[in-house]
Amino acid sequence: MTVTASDHTHAIPIDLHINNQPTRLEVEPWTSLLDALREQLHLTGTKKGCDHGQCGACTVLIDGTRINSCLALAVMQDGKAITTIEGLGTVETLHPMQAAFIEHDAFQCGYCTPGQICSAVGMIKEGHARTADEIRELMSGNLCRCGAYSNILAAIEQVMGANISSEKVAA
Amino acid sequence: MNRYTFTQAVDADGAVREKIGADVRFIAGGTNLIDLMKYNVERPDRVVDITKLPMRDIAEAPHGGLRLGALVTNAVCAYDTRIAERYPLLREAILSGASPQLRNAATTGGNLLQRTRCYYFYDVDTPCNKRQPGSGCPAIGGLNRIHAILGTSEHCIATNPSDMNVAMAALGATVNVRGTSGERAIPILDFHRLPDDKPEVDTNLRGDELITSVDLPDEAFATHYTYLKLRDRASYAFALVSVAAALRMEGGTIAEARIALGGVAHKPWRRPEVEALLKGAKPGLQTFSKVADALLEGSRPQSQNAYKIQLAHRAIIRALTQAADGTPQSVADKAIL
Numbered sequence: 001m002t003v004t005a006s007d008h009t010h011a012i013p014i015d016l017h018i019n020n021q022p023t024r025l026e027v028e029p030w031t032s033l034l035d036a037l038r039e040q041l042h043l044t045g046t047k048k049g050c051d052h053g054q055c056g057a058c059t060v061l062i063d064g065t066r067i068n069s070c071l072a073l074a075v076m077q078d079g080k081a082i083t084t085i086e087g088l089g090t091v092e093t094l095h096p097m098q099a100a101f102i103e104h105d106a107f108q109c110g111y112c113t114p115g116q117i118c119s120a121v122g123m124i125k126e127g128h129a130r131t132a133d134e135i136r137e138l139m140s141g142n143l144c145r146c147g148a149y150s151n152i153l154a155a156i157e158q159v160m161g162a163n164i165s166s167e168k169v170a171a
Numbered sequence: 172m173n174r175y176t177f178t179q180a181v182d183a184d185g186a187v188r189e190k191i192g193a194d195v196r197f198i199a200g201g202t203n204l205i206d207l208m209k210y211n212v213e214r215p216d217r218v219v220d221i222t223k224l225p226m227r228d229i230a231e232a233p234h235g236g237l238r239l240g241a242l243v244t245n246a247v248c249a250y251d252t253r254i255a256e257r258y259p260l261l262r263e264a265i266l267s268g269a270s271p272q273l274r275n276a277a278t279t280g281g282n283l284l285q286r287t288r289c290y291y292f293y294d295v296d297t298p299c300n301k302r303q304p305g306s307g308c309p310a311i312g313g314l315n316r317i318h319a320i321l322g323t324s325e326h327c328i329a330t331n332p333s334d335m336n337v338a339m340a341a342l343g344a345t346v347n348v349r350g351t352s353g354e355r356a357i358p359i360l361d362f363h364r365l366p367d368d369k370p371e372v373d374t375n376l377r378g379d380e381l382i383t384s385v386d387l388p389d390e391a392f393a394t395h396y397t398y399l400k401l402r403d404r405a406s407y408a409f410a411l412v413s414v415a416a417a418l419r420m421e422g423g424t425i426a427e428a429r430i431a432l433g434g435v436a437h438k439p440w441r442r443p444e445v446e447a448l449l450k451g452a453k454p455g456l457q458t459f460s461k462v463a464d465a466l467l468e469g470s471r472p473q474s475q476n477a478y479k480i481q482l483a484h485r486a487i488i489r490a491l492t493q494a495a496d497g498t499p500q501s502v503a504d505k506a507i508l
Contacts, residue, residue, distance in 0.1 A: 012177070029177030029218065032205070052206050059272055068272045071205045073198070075177055076220055123271065128250065133503040140406035141270025 014078040019087025027074040034058045036074035045085035045114045056142035059115040060084050066122025085114035097121055100155035108146035116142045120156045173214040180221050183349050189219045190379045197221045200276040203285050211295050235389030241280030241382045260396040264338035266502045267400045270407050280382035287329035288409055300326045301370040315473040321436040327370030331438050332409050340439030341415035341431035344387050350380040363438030392417030397493035397500045399486055405505040410434035412483045414490035425449045442466055454495035463487035
């Protein structure tokens, strides 16, 4: 979509780079990125939990930054690089965070897991979590109704390596 | 969501012109607007994408301090090294709010315009004077545990949900806006309004105006400050009561004080004449308690939120103590010391 001041009430063509694949699709102006991913592109790894930005199940990376795809309009993502859980690893070659979630039993029902993993990858890239307390705080946008939080924390700590202090550090 | 016309603005003047004469909403981060549209609380005819406008910079402001572009995201603002060094109060307030995903999307301008989280405002099957003027306020006498205790009216007892706004109120920020008749600068304390008999109007922003930037004044209170936020969950929850406290200390004496309260009113609550009581005073429980009394003077509880008066009183004392001691509340470590 070129930058114009023209009006759009119907489907608008946009170009996305989804999991490194150039993808053209037409979206209506009120379609969320989440619905475009799931319903139009059939990338159903990204989950619809609350659909209101409260649970984090729909977390994806846009240009490497984690956001809630339920609160993003697809039409506003033209030209952006979107990474979903399908783009992080494959069944044969898991992303280290996926492998760590399996190793630490960091899920039960699994519904929040794609969002948890995308969020954790985004959090590490942001580089602001140094302690277990900070990981908990900076993963607070992802709810797990099964309560696997302690194992999610363990998986993330493993991926982050030894640079985690269990001591409480003042902000 | 309702069906609307989508437009992308190419410049600020174009955006402002788009805003005239129709039910138009600007969209940037979209974290509040899209949510409200999903609930049919917002049903604009037209949505104008302003994210291509050049308002993403953090720069030195013309008269000292920093100027935040309206499109600077909450995350970029909070983690900017200049903000961290010079305005840690703003940083801590922003980081206490929402979630990392929301802060990555939400913008400075959008956060200023964030709407209340009153249950009735969100539920279109109930009356609400803010959503549907004249329909009534079921929160009065209803579920009002999270509602305001200060500055309420018989028409609305909603609170402003933002943490960023509370810190900006304490710092004395200025909101720069552009409309069809030019630019103007609105002091933050005049930006948000009390509900009075027009609760549908959250701010003094005019219909055609676009927020372009926010100026933070030179006086930054970077040493003696705290943002103390009290809520039902320790993370990812709106404030029941929050306090932004900022002191300028000379020796052991308070030279200047700023106190802004969140979660208790339709706008960040500041009383400069009360802050003046601290000028020249030494920090101490009795002094802080008197200030808390004065700040909460005129508070009126609803049926379920009388607890907020005592909670706010204690929070003010604690926040002033933290600020005076130079031991700000940590966002990650939930212990309140």
